[in-house]
Every structure is written in C-alpha cells, then in structure tokens.
Amino acid sequence: xxxxxxxxxVQPIRTRGTLTRSGAEEESAxxxxxxxxxxxxxxxxxxxxxxxxxxxxxxxxxxxxxxxxHGWDSPPARTFIEALRPLLWPEDAVWxxxxxxxxxxxxxxGGVLLDLSRSAEKRVYNNLVADLIFFCGLEASDVATAxxxxxxxxLAIVPADSPFAERIGDLLLTETLxx
Amino acid sequence: MEIISxxxxxxxxxxxxxxxxxxxxxxxxxxxxxxxxxxYRINERKFAELRDFWSGDWQDFRLPDLGxxxxxxxxHAAHPKQANIxxxxxxxxxxxxxxxxxxASSMGHDHLFVSGAPPSQEVYEFHSxxxxxxxxxxxxxxxxxxxxDKVVAPADSHMTLYNLxxxxxxxxxxxxxxxxxxxxSKDRIRATGPAMLLYYDGDTACFTINRKFNQDLPMDPAxxxxxxxxxxRSGREELLYDRLTxxxxxxxxxxxxxxxxxxxxxxxxxxxxxxxxxVSVSLPLRRLARPGTALYDYYFPDLAAPIxxxxxxxGRMASPNADSMVAKEAVAAQRRASVAGYxxxxxxxxxLVEGPGDWARKAYRPAFERLASRGLSVFYANDSTWSKxxxxxxxxxLRPWETYLDxxxxxxxxxxxxxxxxxxxxxxxxxxxxxxxxxxxxxxGPLCCVEKPFDSELGHVDNLIAVLGRHPFxxxxxxxxxxxxxxxxxxxxxxxxxxxxxxxxxxxxxxxxSKPLDLARxxxxxxxxxxxxxxxxxxxxxxxxxxxxxDEIRVLEAGRYEPFLADDGRGNRVPVPPVFRGETFSKVExxxxxxxxxxxxxxxxxxxxxxxxxxxxxxVRGVNGNSIRLDFGSCPERGNPSYGxxxxxxxxxxxRGASGAAEVADxxxxxxxxxxxxxxxxxxxxxxxxRLLEDLLCAWEGREAMGRTLLLPEAREVVLxxxxxxxxxxxxxGGPARVGHVSGRELDSSAVPAAxxx
Numbered sequence: 001x002x003x004x005x006x007x008x009x010v011q012p013i014r015t016r017g018t019l020t021r022s023g024a025e026e027e028s029a030x031x032x033x034x035x036x037x038x039x040x041x042x043x044x045x046x047x048x049x050x051x052x053x054x055x056x057x058x059x060x061x062x063x064x065x066x067x068x069x070h071g072w073d074s075p076p077a078r079t080f081i082e083a084l085r086p087l088l089w090p091e092d093a094v095w096x097x098x099x100x101x102x103x104x105x106x107x108x109x110g111g112v113l114l115d116l117s118r119s120a121e122k123r124v125y126n127n128l129v130a131d132l133i134f135f136c137g138l139e140a141s142d143v144a145t146a147x148x149x150x151x152x153x154x155l156a157i158v159p160a161d162s163p164f165a166e167r168i169g170d171l172l173l174t175e176t177l178x179x
Numbered sequence: 180m181e182i183i184s185x186x187x188x189x190x191x192x193x194x195x196x197x198x199x200x201x202x203x204x205x206x207x208x209x210x211x212x213x214x215x216x217x218x219y220r221i222n223e224r225k226f227a228e229l230r231d232f233w234s235g236d237w238q239d240f241r242l243p244d245l246g247x248x249x250x251x252x253x254x255h256a257a258h259p260k261q262a263n264i265x266x267x268x269x270x271x272x273x274x275x276x277x278x279x280x281x282x283a284s285s286m287g288h289d290h291l292f293v294s295g296a297p298p299s300q301e302v303y304e305f306h307s308x309x310x311x312x313x314x315x316x317x318x319x320x321x322x323x324x325x326x327x328d329k330v331v332a333p334a335d336s337h338m339t340l341y342n343l344x345x346x347x348x349x350x351x352x353x354x355x356x357x358x359x360x361x362x363x364s365k366d367r368i369r370a371t372g373p374a375m376l377l378y379y380d381g382d383t384a385c386f387t388i389n390r391k392f393n394q395d396l397p398m399d400p401a402x403x404x405x406x407x408x409x410x411x412r413s414g415r416e417e418l419l420y421d422r423l424t425x426x427x428x429x430x431x432x433x434x435x436x437x438x439x440x441x442x443x444x445x446x447x448x449x450x451x452x453x454x455x456x457x458v459s460v461s462l463p464l465r466r467l468a469r470p471g472t473a474l475y476d477y478y479f480p481d482l483a484a485p486i487x488x489x490x491x492x493x494g495r496m497a498s499p500n501a502d503s504m505v506a507k508e509a510v511a512a513q514r515r516a517s518v519a520g521y522x523x524x525x526x527x528x529x530x531l532v533e534g535p536g537d538w539a540r541k542a543y544r545p546a547f548e549r550l551a552s553r554g555l556s557v558f559y560a561n562d563s564t565w566s567k568x569x570x571x572x573x574x575x576x577l578r579p580w581e582t583y584l585d586x587x588x589x590x591x592x593x594x595x596x597x598x599x600x601x602x603x604x605x606x607x608x609x610x611x612x613x614x615x616x617x618x619x620x621x622x623x624g625p626l627c628c629v630e631k632p633f634d635s636e637l638g639h640v641d642n643l644i645a646v647l648g649r650h651p652f653x654x655x656x657x658x659x660x661x662x663x664x665x666x667x668x669x670x671x672x673x674x675x676x677x678x679x680x681x682x683x684x685x686x687x688x689x690x691x692x693s694k695p696l697d698l699a700r701x702x703x704x705x706x707x708x709x710x711x712x713x714x715x716x717x718x719x720x721x722x723x724x725x726x727x728x729x730d731e732i733r734v735l736e737a738g739r740y741e742p743f744l745a746d747d748g749r750g751n752r753v754p755v756p757p758v759f760r761g762e763t764f765s766k767v768e769x770x771x772x773x774x775x776x777x778x779x780x781x782x783x784x785x786x787x788x789x790x791x792x793x794x795x796x797x798x799v800r801g802v803n804g805n806s807i808r809l810d811f812g813s814c815p816e817r818g819n820p821s822y823g824x825x826x827x828x829x830x831x832x833x834x835r836g837a838s839g840a841a842e843v844a845d846x847x848x849x850x851x852x853x854x855x856x857x858x859x860x861x862x863x864x865x866x867x868x869x870r871l872l873e874d875l876l877c878a879w880e881g882r883e884a885m886g887r888t889l890l891l892p893e894a895r896e897v898v899l900x901x902x903x904x905x906x907x908x909x910x911x912x913g914g915p916a917r918v919g920h921v922s923g924r925e926l927d928s929s930a931v932p933a934a935x936x937x
Contacts, residue, residue: 023637038668062601062623062652063599063623063625064598064622064623066599091599091622091623093597093598094359094597095597095601112594112597114594119574120574120582120583120591121594123574123577123579123581123582124558124582124584124594126579127529127556127557127558127580127581127582129526129527129529129556151526152526152527154526164250
C-alpha cells in the first residue's frame with residue numbers, strides 16, 4: 001500500500017487468532033494445514049494493508065475473506081475501503097455498518113450495508129465472523145462494539161490517530177490473550 | 180490395455196502382425212498361460228469365406244484378395260467360460276476403380292431359436308467405437324457404441340457388427356453367451372447379402388440399407404443410402420459417433436429406412452427365460468464374466484456359484500481376509516475424514532443450513548444446541564417460494580446464535596450471497612441438492628455436506644462435478660444419518676471382520692414402516708419411496724465394500740399398499756394425490772464386492788417402503804455363518820427388551836452360540852432364534868450430527884464422524900445405482916402403480932402389511 005495517508009492511518013491490531021497447537025509442526029505432510037488465523041506479536045505486524053490482506057489470505061488458504069467496516073460512511077471508513085477495494089476478490093464479503101443510532105447511508109459499492117435498527121439485520125451482524133474488522137475509533141461506542149467482536153475476528157484495524165484507538169487495541173489484545 | 184486377464188490390446192494396430200494372436204506384435208495378444216486363456220481358439224475369417232455374402236449392394240465394390248484376413252475371432256468354449264473376442268479392421272478396396280474403404284463388419288447372421296435358451300442370447304461389450312445391428316427385416320436397431328458400452332443381441336434376431344473407428348482403429352469386442360445354446364445361421368445373408376453396407380467416400384460415411392431385408396425400401400440404392408459428412412476439427416470417428424447419437428435429423432432419415440438409431444450404454448438388461456425380473460448389469464465383462472456372478476448364472480444356471488473360502492472354479496481362490504477388510508475400510512474412512520483440507524477452528528464456527536425443513540428441526544437444531552456454548556453462528560437459508568417459514572424459525576423462537584434468511588426476499592438474498600460459512604448443510608429438496616452445492620463451489624465455500632439422497636438425477640451430480648473441475652476448492656461430502664449412527668462398525672471393524680470370518684456371504688436390509696405416506700411429503704416423494712429409503716443402505720455399504728462394485732441389480736417386487744391413503748398430519752387418512760406416481764414399497768437385489776479382496780460378489784437384498792411392519796435393520800452375514808445386525812428401530816410396545824433395539828448386535832451362527840450368548844427370538848422372524856453374543860447401543864441422530872460439527876474443531880486425525888460420510892465419487896455411485904433401480908421399477912410390467920399391491924398378502928414371510936392404514 002503506497003498511500004502515505006493510509007500508512008499512518010492504519011494500525012493493525014491482532015485481536016485473536018488460531019493458536020498453533022503444540023506439536024502441530026510435526027504433522028505429516030499430507031495432513032491438512034490450518035486454514036485461518038496466525039499468531040503475531042503486537043507491533044510485529046506489517047502496517048501495510050496489502051501485506052495484511054495477503055497474510056490473511058494465506059491463513060485462510062483460499063477461503064474468501066470477510067471484512068466488516070464500522071462507522072460507515074465516515075471519511076476514515078471511506079478511505080479504508082478505497083484502499084481495500086483493489087485487494088478484494090469477487091467472492092470476498094464486505095459488510096458495512098453505520099455508527100449506532102445512525103441510519104445507513106452512502107453507496108455500499110459492492111458491500112452489504114446493514115441496517116442495525118432492524119432486528120433481523122442486527123441478528124445477522126451479531127452472528128458474523130470476520131477476518132478483518134475496521135473501526136474509525138472516533139466514538140466511544142466503538143469500544144463497546146469492539147468488545148462484542150472478541151472471538152469473532154482475526155484482526156482489527158483502527159486509525160492510529162483516532163481518539164479511541166488505544167482503548168480498542170488494548171481491549172481486544174487483552175481479551176485475545178485470555179483466549 | 181488389458182481387456183481380460185492376460186489379453187492385451189496393442190496400441191499400434193498398423194504395426195500388428197495379426198489381428199488376434201499369441202505374440203507380442205499381434206494387435207490383440209492372448210497370453211495362454213494366464214487363467215483359462217488356454218481355452219481360446221483363434222478363428223481368422225478370410226475374404227474367401229465372405230465371397231458368398233458379397234452380393235447386392237456390395238457387388239459395386241471389389242472383393243479384396245481372397246487370402247487376406249477379413250476379421251478375426253477368438254472363441255472360448257470351455258468351463259469356466261470366458262468372453263469371446265472379435266476384432267474387425269476396415270477393408271481397403273475399390274469402387275469402379277476408385278479407392279474406397281469399407282467399414283469392416285461381421286457380415287451378419289441370424290440367431291436360431293433354441294428352446295429354453297436365454298432370451299438375451301449374447302452380450303457384446305465394445306472396447307472401441309462400433310455398432311451392432313439387431314432386429315428383424317423392416318425393424319432394425321443400429322446400436323452405436325463407444326468403449327465400455329454393452330449391447331444385448333436378442334434370441335431369434337439378426338445381428339451384424341460394424342467398426343466405426345475408422346481405418347486406424349479396428350473394432351475390438353468381447354461377447355459372452357452359452358456356446359451350446361448360441362446357434363446362428365448365415366443362410367439368409369448368403370441369399371440376400373448383409374443387411375447394411377457402410378463405406379467411406381472421402382469425408383463421407385455412406386450407409387446403404389439392403390432392400391432384400393425390407394421390401395418397402397426403394398429400388399434405387401441412392402435412395403436407400405444415407406450420407407453423413409464428416410468434416411470438422413475433431414476426429415472422424417468422434418464426429419460419426421456424435422452425429423449418429425445426437426443428430427435428430429439423421430435419426431429420422433434412418434428411421435425412414437426402417438432402422439432405429441440407438442445409443443448404447445455400459446448397462447444392459449438380461450431378460451430371464453421364465454417369468455421374473457430382468458437383471459441389470461453394467462460392470463465390465465472382465466469382472467462379470469466369471470462364475471459366481473448373475474451374468475454367469477444367467478447363461479450357466481447349473482454351475483454353482485463360489486462362496487468366499489472356496490475356489491471360485493476359475494482358478495481364483497476366494498479366500499477370506501479379515502486384515503484386508505479392516506485395512507480397506509480404514510483407508511476409505513481416512514480419505515473421507517481428510518478430504519476437507521480444514522484445520523481445527525478455535526474461533527466461532529459458522530454454519531449455514533440450506534433448507535430449514537423438518538429434518539433441520541429434528542436432526543440439526545438439537546445438534547446445534549449441544550454446541551452453542553462453544554461459539555456458534557447458524558444461518559438458515561430458506562426459499563419461501565418453495566416452502567414457507569417454519570414456525571420454529573420465527574424471529575421470536577430463534578436463539579441468539581441463529582439467523583433466518585429468506586432467499587425470496589431481495590434484502591435477505593443480498594445478505595445470503597455474502598455469507599462465508601465454515602460448513603454448509605444442504606437439506607433442500609433432493610432435485611436441488613447438486614445445484615445448491617454448485618453455487619457454493621463457485622463461491623469457494625470450504626465444505627458442503629449434502630443430505631441423502633445426494634441428488635435425484637445423475638446428470639445433476641455430473642454437472643456439480645464439472646463445476647468442481649472449474650473451481651477445484653470446495654470439499655463435498657454426502658451425509659446419511661444411518662451411516663453416521665453406524666460408526667461403531669468402523670470403531671469395531673477388527674472385531675467384526677474376525678467375527679464374520681474375514682469375508683461376507685450376504686447382506687439383508689429392511690427399512691419398512693407401518694405408517695402411511697405423509698401428505699406433506701407426497702410431492703417430494705412423488706417418484707417413489709425407494710429413492711427416499713434405499714439410500715440408507717447404500718450409505719452403509721462403504722463400511723464393508725466398494726460402492727463402485729454395486730451391480731447385477733434386480734427389482735424383485737414393487738408396488739403400493741392399499742387402500743392408498745396418506746396421513747394429513749392431523750390424524751386423518753386422505754387419498755394420496757395423483758401427483759404421487761411411484762411405488763410405496765420395493766424389494767431389490769444386487770451384488771457388490773466386499774473389502775476381503777476375494778472378488779466374490781456378495782448378494783444383497785433390500786426391502787424398503789411404507790405400509791408394512793416396522794422393521795429397520797442392516798444384517799451382514801459372514802462366510803462362517805456368524806452375522807452382525809445393526810437395528811435402527813426402537814423397542815415397540817410389548818416388544819422384547821432382550822433384543823438389541825437401536826444398536827449393533829453380534830450373532831453366532833445357528834447352533835454354535837458362544838457361551839454367555841443370549842438366546843432371543845427374532846422379533847421379525849419367529850422361526851429364527853438369535854444368539855446375541857454382544858450388543859453395542861447406538862447414538863441418536865442429533866448426537867451424531869453434533870459429532871460431525873465437533874470434527875471441525877478437531878485435527879483431522881481426531882475426526883470421528885467425518886470419516887463416516889460419502890465422498891463425491893461414492894455419492895455419484897449411489898445416485899447412479901438409484902437411477903438404475905428406479906428405471907428398473909418403471910419397467911416392472913404395468914408400472915409401479917399397478918403391480919404388487921401389498922394389501923391382503925405378505926411381501927415376504929415377515930414384512931407383512933401393517934394394519935390400520937385405512
């Protein structure tokens with residue numbers, strides 16, 4: 001990703017992942033490999049979206065990826081999806097959600113814009129499992145929302161300079177370690 | 180290529196010394212030291228012998244040198260009988276001084292009537308492209324065959340073989356018959372000439388029908404000749420096959436001359452001499468033309484079939500092998516468990532159920548409940564244009580981890596189309612299974628489990644396989660809850676194999692219910708209950724043998740119960756709507772090869788249907804007289820609790836009960852006393868589905884349930900067998916609706932009609 005703005009905007013945080021089982025390395029060559037998840041130390045992550053997505057694809061072993069973008073359609077979310085779009089496969093899923101209490105608006109552009117005021121769609125949202133989730137980190141509600149994603153996402157990304165970035169990151173990282 | 184044990188076809192016919200011989204440079208080489216090959220006698224037919232038949236339309240063509248070999252045959256007239264071999268290579272000659280090629284033919288003969296002889300006098304199997312002309316005079320059938328196809332030459336009929344492979348590919352066929360009752364005459368051919376002439380004029384194949392066979396045909400040969408232009412980018416023989424089997428206009432031209440074009444297949448039906456059902460065979464003759472098969476028995480009924488442990492009569496020793504049974508079953512299970520290249524999940528598992536019908540409620544939902552605490556998201560995808568939203572899936576009834584989507588709703592459809600579940604269960608109507616699976620293949624869904632029956636149409640499965648070829652990512656497994664519940668067979672296979680003596684002698688299956696048709700399911704069951712109930716048996720076969728070996732199918736009985744009423748779900752009996760066109764019960768017989776490796780075919784009898792007594796079991800008898808029975812029923816009111824309901828039982832052979840074995844009267848056959856050595860209870864259906872889901876949380880080596888599924892090729896074999904059985908049921912005289920009404924009589928000694936249907 002060569003966009004200098006995004007390089008400072010995006011700070012990936014590992015929320016949780018498939019923990020490598022002890023002895024897994026000794027598995028025979030014929031054994032299926034892990035399909036999703038990887039273990040990375042915080043700070044060792046590449047701050048480059050294309051590298052992040054490539055790593056996720058490697059972990060997913062060909063399974064399409066699921067992305068959930070919160071805070072649609074705020075400028076950070078729009079910036080993020082513009083950077084993400086060239087990296088998407090046609091089979092990938094992009095789910096867009098507005099901030100709580102905000103009606104859905106804006107062009108979903110191939111993604112599915114969920115209306116969380118509708119109970120049926122709120123139920124869909126609550127049952128999604130994602131490879132990558134994005135938070136704008138602009139509102140306090142993002143922290144609570146992030147907490148609800150524990151165990152359901154591989155990776156979270158928040159803009160580095162957003163006011164709630166640190167809290168979201170700490171929360172998810174703490175919870176991940178507990179897993 | 181080996182077409183029979185010790186009989187090789189050379190790949191370079193142009194360099195062959197003889198069409199059939201015993202040397203390596205012969206086109207078809209017979210190794211006389213192998214098996215019963217010493218019984219072959221080669222008979223080369225020279226053009227001098229064909230001179231008498233070279234008349235009529237053929238006289239325009241120069242008869243090749245009389246000393247040249249026209250075609251060759253290798254007859255086998257010894258016991259145990261093996262298939263005969265025929266090789267025909269095209270003939271280069273001239274027509275009015277212009278070089279032409281005549282498609283080699285056997286020139287034809289008429290079968291002679293032999294009292295008591297099998298009506299299906301000979302079975303031909305093609306090992307290259309060819310045709311067989313059968314029938315009489317003005318009603319001839321021209322069977323077009325590709326390698327692997329078979330055609331029956333009926334008794335009291337004319338028959339002529341033709342090569343359709345062109346000058347570079349001689350025709351190679353095998354044929355099987357009882358040579359003592361396979362009498363034929365060339366007298367008519369001597370008088371009339373062959374029924375049909377096929378020659379190649381440049382890029383045109385010309386078929387001339389002999390007017391002496393059909394006096395209604397015009398005198399002018401040009402008006403009795405059909406010309407097929409063979410220009411295109413594929414080979415000439417491919418073009419000819421495609422035109423003859425797929426061109427309706429061409430078929431019409433042939434029909435106008437009294438010849439019906441027929442497309443051959445690997446399957447043929449042998450019609451019994453006496454009354455009775457035909458037997459359908461499709462495996463290669465190299466596997467069936469030997470003692471102990473239904474094919475052999477059809478032509479040589481007086482020769483006893485071998486059983487495992489005894490010499491088969493053809494030099495093979497059908498020895499039982501318990502180790503082989505255990506090893507082959509284990510390999511098959513391992514292959515299934517690892518087919519989904521899916522590692523253990525440590526995050527929340529996402530499941531999508533296509534078709535939230537009654538089965539999803541009864542079998543899947545309780546399994547989900549068991550696993551919900553581990554982290555689970557379940558999506559139910561329905562199509563309300565097919566069936567309405569079930570009450571249990573109303574918003575207020577769903578658990579927090581459940582989501583219902585209606586694909587008929589555009590908003591829901593958009594959501595459905597973006598879901599990426601870890602596993603998809605396909606529980607939609609049978610005929611849609613493969614299509615739904617195909618959609619997940621194109622979406623790169625990692626794992627699809629398709630409920631039984633895998634599909635109702637073989638073509639649908641083949642389409643799925645083609646889609647999978649273009650998108651080779653998704654793992655597809657066939658599911659059957661009986662197979663899942665029977666996992667004790669796998670767990671105890673060493674014990675079972677030893678108990679059965681290392682090989683099987685027979686299998687018996689009952690899936691009969693006393694209750695009548697459910698009115699709500701009449702539409703989905705309209706093609707008969709056999710398609711719904713028999714798949715359970717085919718899902719159990721892989722514990723003991725290879726599904727691809729299933730053959731020699733015979734429908735012994737098929738019909739409907741009477742009075743023909745259905746249950747409307749409110750306790751009322753109502754007439755079954757006319758949309759139901761199938762049978763309510765059937766009794767089917769087939770054979771397969773077990774994992775012992777003996778090659779001896781194991782007979783299997785299956786009775787399925789409704790309106791009979793409740794009886795659900797799968798019994799496997801071993802060569803030593805012991806057996807195991809897997810009973811899928813629960814103890815009825817006033818039933819004997821000592822019998823092993825809903826579990827796996829080990830029976831000792833009659834009169835050899837092991838010490839401590841419980842002697843129990845068979846609840847389904849009062850004349851039989853069961854000596855039960857051991858009993859292992861079975862798990863419930865929701866429990867085994869939960870295990871299947873748990874497998875996704877395990878390393879593949881630790882998977883228990885996923886190995887008890889069907890791989891896609893196995894599922895295809897099931898659909899193919901069901902297809903064949905369904906067609907055989909339709910051929911029962913009068914059709915399935917009009918024969919074998921079960922009311923007022925017994926289907927057999929123990930499966931009696933249940934009282935109270937009306």
